[in-house]
Amino acid sequence: MRKIDNRDESPFLGLLMLVLMLVAGTTVAVGVGYLLEKQLLGSQGVSMMAIQGRPLDYRNFLVEVTIIQGAMSLCILALPPTLYALWERRNLTGVLSGNVMGGKVWPLVVLLMLCAYPAISYIGLWNAKMQLPDALKWLEDWMRNLEDQNAEMTLLLTSFETVPEFLLGLVVIAGVAAFGEEFIFRGVLQPLISRVFNPKVDEDVLGAGHKTSGKILLGDHIAVWVTAILFSAIHLQFFGFFPRMLLGALFGYLYLWSKDLRVPMLAHFVNNGFIVLMLYLSNTGKIQVDLEHDYEPSVWVALASIFFSGVILSYLYSIKKKSVMY
Numbered sequence: 001m002r003k004i005d006n007r008d009e010s011p012f013l014g015l016l017m018l019v020l021m022l023v024a025g026t027t028v029a030v031g032v033g034y035l036l037e038k039q040l041l042g043s044q045g046v047s048m049m050a051i052q053g054r055p056l057d058y059r060n061f062l063v064e065v066t067i068i069q070g071a072m073s074l075c076i077l078a079l080p081p082t083l084y085a086l087w088e089r090r091n092l093t094g095v096l097s098g099n100v101m102g103g104k105v106w107p108l109v110v111l112l113m114l115c116a117y118p119a120i121s122y123i124g125l126w127n128a129k130m131q132l133p134d135a136l137k138w139l140e141d142w143m144r145n146l147e148d149q150n151a152e153m154t155l156l157l158t159s160f161e162t163v164p165e166f167l168l169g170l171v172v173i174a175g176v177a178a179f180g181e182e183f184i185f186r187g188v189l190q191p192l193i194s195r196v197f198n199p200k201v202d203e204d205v206l207g208a209g210h211k212t213s214g215k216i217l218l219g220d221h222i223a224v225w226v227t228a229i230l231f232s233a234i235h236l237q238f239f240g241f242f243p244r245m246l247l248g249a250l251f252g253y254l255y256l257w258s259k260d261l262r263v264p265m266l267a268h269f270v271n272n273g274f275i276v277l278m279l280y281l282s283n284t285g286k287i288q289v290d291l292e293h294d295y296e297p298s299v300w301v302a303l304a305s306i307f308f309s310g311v312i313l314s315y316l317y318s319i320k321k322k323s324v325m326y
Contacts, residue, residue: 024083115308
C-alpha cells in the first residue's frame with residue numbers, strides 16, 4: 001500500500017514538532033496582531049492592552065477587536081497543524097475527507113448538538129458552582145479572577161447588534177474556532193496520542209483518510225479523553241472545565257468513528273454558532289432569554305437531553321459499524 005503519512009516517526013518526536021510549530025504559530029500571531037493593531041486601532045489612539053484592561057469601555061471597537069482576535073486565533077490554531085501535516089507528509093485532502101459513515105451523518109450531527117445543549121448547560125451550571133476546600137481558597141480566588149477577566153472580553157466580543165457584526169462574530173467565534181481547534185486537537189493531537197498508546201498498530205487502523213479495519217482500541221479511547229482534557233484546560237476557564245471536556249470527548253468520538261475531520265468541525269461550529277445566534281437575538285431584543293447567561297434547564301430537561309443525545313449517538317455508532325470497510 002502506498003504510504004501517504006510518515007508514521008514511522010516516533011509519536012514523541014511528533015509531539016515535540018507540534019510544540020515547536022505551536023511556538024512558531026504563536027510568534028506569527030503576535031506579529032500579525034501587532035500589525036493589525038497598528039492599522040486598525042493605532043490611528044484612533046487605542047491599544048489592545050487598554051481594551052483588555054477594560055473591555056466593556058470599548059464597545060465601539062467591537063469589529064476591530066474581533067478581526068484582530070480572529071486573525072491571531074487562525075495563526076495559532078490553523079498554522080501549526082498545517083505545518084505539522086506537511087512535515088509528516090500527510091495528505092491534507094485526506095485529513096478533511098474520508099467519511100466512512102455516509103451522508104446521514106451531517107443532519108444527525110446538527111440534531112445531536114442541538115439536543116445536547118440543555119445537558120451541557122446543566123453541567124456547566126453545576127461546574128460554575130463548584131467550590132474548592134478552604135486550603136485551596138487561594139487557588140479558587142485566582143481561577144475566578146482569571147475567569148472574570150476573560151468573561152469581560154467575551155462580553156465585548158459577543159455584544160454584536162447589527163447583522164454585519166453578527167456575521168463577523170459567527171465567522172470568528174464559530175468558524176475559526178471550529179476549524180482551527182478541531183484541526184489541531186482532533187486532527188493532529190488525538191492521532192498522535194493514539195500512536196503513543198497503540199505503538200504497534202498498523203497504520204491503517206489510525207488516522208483520517210485511511211482504509212480502516214474498524215477496530216477501536218483502548219489507546220484510541222485514552223487519546224479521545226486525554227485530548228478532551230487538554231482541549232478544555234487550554235481555554236483557561238476552570239469553572240466551565242467539565243462541559244467543555246465532555247464536548248471535546250464528543251468531538252473526539254465523532255472523529256474516531258467517521259475518520260473525517262469535517263464531522264467534529266461541523267459539530268463544533270453548530271455548538272458555537274447556536275450560542276452566537278441566540279446572543280445576537282437576545283442583544284437585539286428578538287428573544288427575552290439569554291441562553292448563554294440566563295438559561296437554567298431543569299434536571300428533567302437535562303435528563304431528556306441526555307436520553308435523546310444518547311439515542312442519536314447510538315444510531316451514529318450503528319452507522320459506523322455498518323459502514324466499516326474491511
